[in-house]
Amino acid sequence: MNCCGLLTPGKEPVPLKSIKVELEVRDHVATVVSTLLYENKEDKPIEAVFVFPLPGDAAVCHFSAVIGQTQIVAEVKEKQQAREEYDDALSSGQQAFLLEESDQSPDIFSLSVGSLPQGESASIRLEYVTELAVQADDGLRFCLPAVLNPRYQPQGSEGASVQVTSVPASLVPYSLSFSARVSCPRPISKVESSSSLDPLQYLNAEKTQATVKLAAGHKFDRDVELLIYYTDAHQPTAVVESGQASAKPGTLMGDPVVMVSLYPEFPQSVMSSVASCGEFIFLLDRSGSMDCPINNSNQQETRIASARDTLLLLLKSLPMGCYFNIYSFGSSYEHIFPKSVEYSETTMEEALKKVEQMAADLGGTEILEPLKHIYSQPCILNQPRQLFVFTDGEVWNTKEILQLVTRNSGSHRCFSFGIGEGASTALINGLAKNGGGHAQFISGADRMQPKVMQSLRFSLQPAVVDISVMWDLPKGVSATVLSPPITAIFQGQRSLVYAQLTGQSSEAAEGCVKVKYNLAGHPSQSQVNFSLKPAEDTGLTVHRLGARSLIRSLEVEQKDGEKVDEGLRKKVVELSVQSGVSSAYTAFIAVNKSNKETIQGPLVRRNVPAPRMMSAPVPQRFHECYLYGPPEPEFGEMMDDADMYLSSDADLAAALEKTSEEVEKPKPASSSRTTSFFSNFKKKVRAFLKPRETSLKTDDADCHHSSKLNETGLPERPPRDPLLQLVSLQKASGCWLLDAALAAALGKTSEEVEKPKPASVNQEVWATILALIWLHGFKIDAKEEWELLAMKAVSWIHAQNAPLVTECVEAGNALLGCSVQKDSLGL
Template structure:
């Protein structure tokens, strides 16, 4: 019998978190999420349960409460240090207390502490947050319920493993000891056309004949083994809207929460004359994550492609789609970084071939995930005149210095646009969305069986749009009504992409009043504008959702200002954040939710035992090491040796040995893992062993891993250790399957857009060289004939992946037009006959 793996109590019972119930309500593009967590202490000692878990990076946490029997305790937002002190005082007094706080390192990680839960008692914890749904390039609105929290890599010397960092307890996703139920209700002024998910859903049910309201829930038997992602599609999605929400009369007059707030959703439309031509210039810089975790498969399906392999294929498509005359470079990073060229070079056949050769050799073999240094190097390079810089970042998004990275991108936002791609489960939404938001670009996430290639090519289309400049917003409101914008200014606009504006309204608002907002900008040297007229009549049943999102937008701006002012003797910005957070009831980096049950009963007696609640982990994709009882598990079941039994708080284990009671029966690690121990462990000259809580070399001092239950391994060590293990494992991974026929054909295209008529092309088309040569009209060159054949094959056999090859096909068509070739009709007819297709000349665009 296989012993359960993961975090267990001394009696081998599951952790005190029993279930998580999530209710999602989506109104247009705003989501309200209510999570109910059911805790139960089945032990004979009072517990403190600590749960470190992910939330969307742009979520405004606005409610935290606990229900004990029939008694509900609603938490208050307080300055973080005061909240912690109040929580500690409550625990020392034997009172029940609850604490929820946001990580200082990344706004998408929260810590929930449930303190002094008596034996046999239950607690229902209610957590509520609101968030904007980001629009994907295919017009779908993406909601993600994060389940997986992979260790965030802390760069050496970042200070992340100090008091401000978060310590995560995780276990294989298939062994999470609590269940998840999830349901969603969607409503919009426009019909809901479909809802898709990476998880199995029950059939979509419409709640009215107009199909503007619908409900859906996870299918029975769902495993809490992945992030839950919904993609919501509306008909006529690109419709600008405005929502006015009344303030709370009981709030102090003149504050954000007392005044009305308007949320404007704008969809600027560009002139067709500008959009019909794609930019033929730009500096395209790709930054590819090559940390160990990029060797994991893209999904849990059989023979799934690895993340690094998918990224290589994507770079092939991207390089083939770049316009002649632009500039480019490719960086890759892990614990260190590399670049193909010392500086960006002009795109031509020679530089493209050199880059593709280097890309084909890239593996997930650079260790950790230190993205800050390569970004600094990119920004240190002088911009090329008349070549707007576009940065494409590919990462599985597991870093600990998220805010530092985003601050750097913002600092350089005037010199580039940043397009980011979060690959795989557990990618940090705060990092991926933050890079795009502050870099004026667009973010995409690739999970499950999603393909990376079409999403990257969609973003490349955005990057090839002309850069918008001189953006300004003007308001026209009734007399005696004024406004104050609380969201960041609009700095980038893409065709059809939503831009959000939050503003406070003050003064006497007429009952039937109307206002308008005009967005002016310069596009391709020409002035343009878009105007939205809207009613000032308040919406019904919105509560304070819009106010809280506006508060969060202002809080994030102030937090960034505070980080920029670090080193100055001025706490005024931090005070503003705390004041706004307390006033709005929205969490921030400097505040926390605290609730204390000051009941009439006696204080809870006895030593307090800490139980760390595990969160799902998918990052390790295979296990080459024997971990005692975990060894018989499936490849993904138990790859991180950081998880074992918990022990009572303050109990310290010395000299843990394999096979001892403290060691839990784990046996010594193999030599593969031994090579991955930190340098300090190697200096000890001893074999590594596993204790009840953390890994440590036998007999080593505290500067390596020590067996202290109340000091779980910092995320920095977990991240570095994981990536080093992945690096070793990836070196022995089996070779990838043969190249996809589409990529085989694409790989043969020249930088100019044409193809050569040779044996390789014939093989890609499924023919012999003689078969493709014989039907060629005598007056047509080999390159023209080969290019027309390639276009016919793409349109005849790969229309379902046109998003991937559309741009390189446009380049091929442009090259053909420049040749002024004769007999094009004859070539198309002959090509159709040869390939067995019926593609019309007009469909090819030539």
């Protein structure tokens, strides 16, 4: 078999040899061109099928193939028609190419390369455009999804699941090269990445243009993420793009389209205050894949462990008087309280005890049912509902979930967090967009806590209401908005508006767009003036993004569970075909009609594997179970999840980087696949796996979970971070108690902590001031994580009318070896 070139673990040849990606970023819009090189080294014609991820909000706008000297450009057609043309071409011996979006999730595409003759090569070109999301530190985030984790589909659910052929990231049999060109009217200050980059090369003295490349030897163990930083990033902008010369005026592609980018800034008085009410519901993924390391640089910190720590910070930072509840889900779901309860010392402590016990032990990833249960609960009067969703996003029914969130968007705001490589961008971004909240991705070396706490700050801001967009245009020119209505505005976050401009005006004419809204009872507005003269060299990027925005809005209108609205479907198909942008109801089809020779012989299907993060990390107890079949009943739920990652004996062997023979050989002769294996053969299997554990390196390409096991067979938890240790001792009211646990967290003895306290000062006041000094003195770099709970502590101290605060701060500084000023503590 080695004569056939690259092989999958199933010993099938892989015809995909390389992927070349060229990225062009202009301000906050990215154009991505991917070239996929296929080569058939077999002695028979093949059909290569590659299922891979793309950003969920990308507008795929070009698909073509080059075979020899012939280029074939694909057309967008109704999906069923495109499939039939593809099948007809193959059955008549013609070459054909089909690119289509998954029916379940808009961030998964399938590329079929049909009738590639023996010895033949084909170069496939795929192009898409996408907006770049703004991060908490004002960086623009571009992500090239490289990792496609299997999507969990529960047994008995309707609809065909996306068939993903995947291998451990270290075994991906094709190469990736990546280069980027960045340009902006403002200087580019830096470009960062979780992957290794060659140095940034500036192309001009103004530093408004630059190029960067992925360093050689990139491993397919992570998505390729770029963070691009401009100076003065928060400048509102508007770009007008000319219509397509060949398109009819009055149509979307024939008229100019404007893209407006606004950055509303709120008054400091509003930003410095936080709400003291709200119903906070936290929904945590506890599927088996959450037991994987959050990134490759720290194999010990799992996703579920990071989520537990984050929930600790969240619970300590909630305001007194609010309501809260915590749900967790896998194949089933649980909740800590039957309904949301008032936040108090008692309810907080009860919740924390249960959070501490949470493990990634609930099987698959079924988020729909817990969401339905949450939405079925009546909202609490004068307590705005804020939903926080934490998941690694491996769900199959993304569209159904987003439709549910949309239907309930008027009753809550949804803040979503995609954890780890391969999280579904369509799901995470869609939850926030449809739920009027904010989305965050935690990948690479990111820490979850600062991103989540930023979203908590957003949720504590007053909701912006009565949002309207007003256009002031020259006489005879009108604007038709293409993007969905703006439902959420947050401090410093960008709001994008696309509009088709119909009518004639002079190029010297100007227009203005205003976004009006009400914030904390005060009418406010943001506006940008712009020239109607079209920008140069934008191609049709703005038109395609506008068309994509309108297509997505129409698709969301399709009611969940109902028969497809034919009028709506027809409208989407017409818009998709006209704009050349993909949709749920269309596909790209290309047939090589110039090749007069029919291709002889039956086609052999070759599934091109996508890299997956979760190969052997499936927690060690999964491996032990999976070697010889499900053991004890308690592991039944886990097996549902494990089946996604290890679907055959050969797959398991590949995940463990062993041959099938090496895996089979040490199995005790009397053990069948149905034996209650865990209790009888645990030691032998651990002995077999141990060499693999000890050989792990921190940069190992696969997502292995190699933590030590305690006596119960569960991973031991590492010692708690000093910051979290101190935070865990804070009371719901905001104060700390003066006790041995606090002394230990401060690195002192009880006697050392108690001795310098001024005699007339309350013990809790003294303890709380010490905790605040320690946070400011030793953890100022993590201030965004503890700032809200520190504000609560300061409010508590003020409420006590405590004497001698200045003396306490001086004594506390002397004790802890700090020099924190009283003013910087907020006292």
